[in-house]
Amino acid sequence: MERLGSTTKRKLLLEIAWEVCNQVGGIYTVIRSKVPAMVEKWDDNYVLLGPYFAQKAAAEYEPITEPDETEIGQTVRKMRQMGYDVEYGYWLVTGRPRVVLFNFQSLMGNLDALKGGLWERYQLPTLGVEELVDQTLAFGEMVRVFIKLLADDHARRIDLAAHFHEWMAASGLPDLRRENVRVATTFTTHATMLGRYLAQNEEGFYARLSTFDWKKEARHYGIEAQATVERLAALQSHVFTTVSDVTARECEVFLGRNPDLVLPNGLNVTRFAAAHEFQNLHVKFKERIHEFVMGHFFQNYSFDLDKTLYFFTSGRFEFTNKGYDLTLEALARLNWRMREANMDTTVVMFMVTKQPYRSINPEVLHTRALLDEIRETSQAIEKQVGERLFLASASGKSTNLPDLNTFVDEYWRLRLRRTIQSWKTKQLPRFVTHDLLQEDDMTRFIRQANLVNNEYDRVKIVYHPDFIASTNPLFGLDYSQFVRGCHLGVFPSYYEPWGYTPLECVVRGIPTVTSDQSGFGDFIMQIMRDYENRGIYVVNRRTQNFNEAADQLADILFRFVRMSMRDRIQQRNRVESISDVFDWTNLRSYYDTAHDLSLKRWKPA
Ligand code: G6P
Numbered sequence: 001m002e003r004l005g006s007t008t009k010r011k012l013l014l015e016i017a018w019e020v021c022n023q024v025g026g027i028y029t030v031i032r033s034k035v036p037a038m039v040e041k042w043d044d045n046y047v048l049l050g051p052y053f054a055q056k057a058a059a060e061y062e063p064i065t066e067p068d069e070t071e072i073g074q075t076v077r078k079m080r081q082m083g084y085d086v087e088y089g090y091w092l093v094t095g096r097p098r099v100v101l102f103n104f105q106s107l108m109g110n111l112d113a114l115k116g117g118l119w120e121r122y123q124l125p126t127l128g129v130e131e132l133v134d135q136t137l138a139f140g141e142m143v144r145v146f147i148k149l150l151a152d153d154h155a156r157r158i159d160l161a162a163h164f165h166e167w168m169a170a171s172g173l174p175d176l177r178r179e180n181v182r183v184a185t186t187f188t189t190h191a192t193m194l195g196r197y198l199a200q201n202e203e204g205f206y207a208r209l210s211t212f213d214w215k216k217e218a219r220h221y222g223i224e225a226q227a228t229v230e231r232l233a234a235l236q237s238h239v240f241t242t243v244s245d246v247t248a249r250e251c252e253v254f255l256g257r258n259p260d261l262v263l264p265n266g267l268n269v270t271r272f273a274a275a276h277e278f279q280n281l282h283v284k285f286k287e288r289i290h291e292f293v294m295g296h297f298f299q300n301y302s303f304d305l306d307k308t309l310y311f312f313t314s315g316r317f318e319f320t321n322k323g324y325d326l327t328l329e330a331l332a333r334l335n336w337r338m339r340e341a342n343m344d345t346t347v348v349m350f351m352v353t354k355q356p357y358r359s360i361n362p363e364v365l366h367t368r369a370l371l372d373e374i375r376e377t378s379q380a381i382e383k384q385v386g387e388r389l390f391l392a393s394a395s396g397k398s399t400n401l402p403d404l405n406t407f408v409d410e411y412w413r414l415r416l417r418r419t420i421q422s423w424k425t426k427q428l429p430r431f432v433t434h435d436l437l438q439e440d441d442m443t444r445f446i447r448q449a450n451l452v453n454n455e456y457d458r459v460k461i462v463y464h465p466d467f468i469a470s471t472n473p474l475f476g477l478d479y480s481q482f483v484r485g486c487h488l489g490v491f492p493s494y495y496e497p498w499g500y501t502p503l504e505c506v507v508r509g510i511p512t513v514t515s516d517q518s519g520f521g522d523f524i525m526q527i528m529r530d531y532e533n534r535g536i537y538v539v540n541r542r543t544q545n546f547n548e549a550a551d552q553l554a555d556i557l558f559r560f561v562r563m564s565m566r567d568r569i570q571q572r573n574r575v576e577s578i579s580d581v582f583d584w585t586n587l588r589s590y591y592d593t594a595h596d597l598s599l600k601r602w603k604p605a
């Protein structure tokens with residue numbers, strides 16, 4: 001019998017993820033940014049499978065309407081004839097790959113039978129699970145049907161490899177193995193379900209890692225279905241992988257298998273030909289952040305913007321996992337040290353995350369609007385003074401500079417004075433920009449640490465409980481522009497399988513703090529000796545306790561605020577020069593190895 005792993009046949013790679021055409025979190029970034037590098041290697045032999053959400057698809061998917069006789073086109077047709085609702089077209093992202101999207105709603109009526117079968121075959125418990133689990137089971141079944149049809153009809157002529165990302169995409173994988181379908185499977189977990197829950201809730205998670213009983217804990221946290229699918233996929237795939245050595249350590253305990261390979265995450269890096277381009281962008285977007293800061297703080301007191309540094313953190317609201325607690329503690333210590341040292345530098349720290357809120361705080365919006373009015377009035381006065389000065393000078397009445405005050409109408413004087421009066425306030429600048437539905441760990445910690453934006457504080461806090469988007473009236477910047485305008489990204493995570501945020505700083509030439517418990521930090525420490533000199537600071541959270549780590553982070557920040565502008569510029573150049581390491585055209589090779597290995601391990605039935 002013909003071996004699938006033989007090298008003579010054409011290879012076809014399917015990549016399956018819940019986040020294909022459906023942005024939820026970091027996996028979307030992995031899949032989408034990797035497309036150009038994948039298409040470069042696989043061309044038309046690369047197809048993505050994902051769920052169909054009409055609204056999301058409308059923005060990034062275009063159907064193929066003309067007859068399509070490729071293996072994928074034929075299989076889509078066959079599945080439709082069987083009554084399944086299947087979309088087939090292009091994903092409208094750079095690289096424009098073909099996608100098959102499954103409308104899992106069309107299978108929801110058969111869910112009980114599907115669940116019954118999974119229980120019988122794998123003891124997968126699905127009673128009373130959340131809606132997402134139901135949806136992913138229906139999706140996983142459609143993926144299974146599709147791959148089986150494709151393999152049954154075409155696998156004699158093509159080598160078929162399927163790469164499943166995360167448990168949401170993988171509930172059909174065990175059956176594909178059980179039915180000996182002619183496909184080489186790879187499964188990547190981007191975190192473990194149990195790691196996510198336990199790191200957040202169990203004191204001393206890493207020290208106790210090897211002692212956890214996965215089933216007991218999964219039951220306790222009500223995630224038995226998710227954890228079981230994850231475990232089955234890990235155990236049954238030909239090649240099992242994860243995104244970092246950090247997460248690999250969890251896999252053995254929670255999933256019962258050591259990953260065969262670690263596949264680090266990259267980005268689609270586009271670098272400017274001239275280095276000064278990204279430095280210019282930094283200045284341009286910093287100006288925009290200055291505008292927000294003036295509106296927000298200067299109504300009460302002012303400070304020198306040329307001696308102001310912008311730090312930020314950003315991510316999902318997992319207070320301890322993302323290290324927000326450590327960041328605030330270190331900032332409180334930094335504030336104290338800067339005051340002790342009588343420094344006149346100001347640090348404004350933006351804590352960007354997503355929490356439920358009613359609206360942007362009306363006062364914050366109002367002061368922002370008043371600042372705009374002050375600017376408009378000033379421009380009107382400038383114009384009036386300019387014109388009148390020109391007339392006075394041209395008419396040659398005086399060769400000396402006249403009293404410019406006399407050139408301004410009473411109307412404009414009054415208007416400027418009134419606006420400034422209603423803008424100025426004695427209230428301290430708010431440390432949270434929105435009206436939250438309720439106090440949260442962040443506001444509690446900020447109050448407790450007394451980081452409430454007193455004039456004498458050298459560290460100011462702006463807690464922005466919504467992700468940054470260009471439509472937001474406070475900054476009017478998109479996330480990428482906001483990152484460029486800042487000086488330092490701070491991400492000392494406690495639990496972080498990979499963590500894209502520091503990497504997103506690096507490729508924009510912004511120095512960053514990460515931790516050795518994040519996949520990215522761990523990876524950097526393995527591949528680079530002088531990472532700190534290059535502007536990547538790694539906080540040791542593996543062997544240090546919270547207090548020691550907070551001290552280390554405060555040290556890092558204190559050193560950073562004492563750097564000269566010239567040093568900061570050079571450091572930005574050094575950090576940006578690392579970007580290429582993380583370009584998918586370099587990191588794709590890890591995926592190539594996984595797919596080759598899966599095809600080698602595959603044995604025909
Ligand atoms: C870039 C610009 C310089 C500017 C500097 C400010 O390098 O090219 O013109 O002076 O940024 O750096 P800073 O770290 O103070 O924002």
Ligand code: 1S3
Binds near residue numbers: 191265499500
């Ligand atoms: C996961 O997404 P998350 O933010 O829930 O996958 C990402 C992509 O691999 C990874 O960067 C992140 O650390 C994980 O946690």
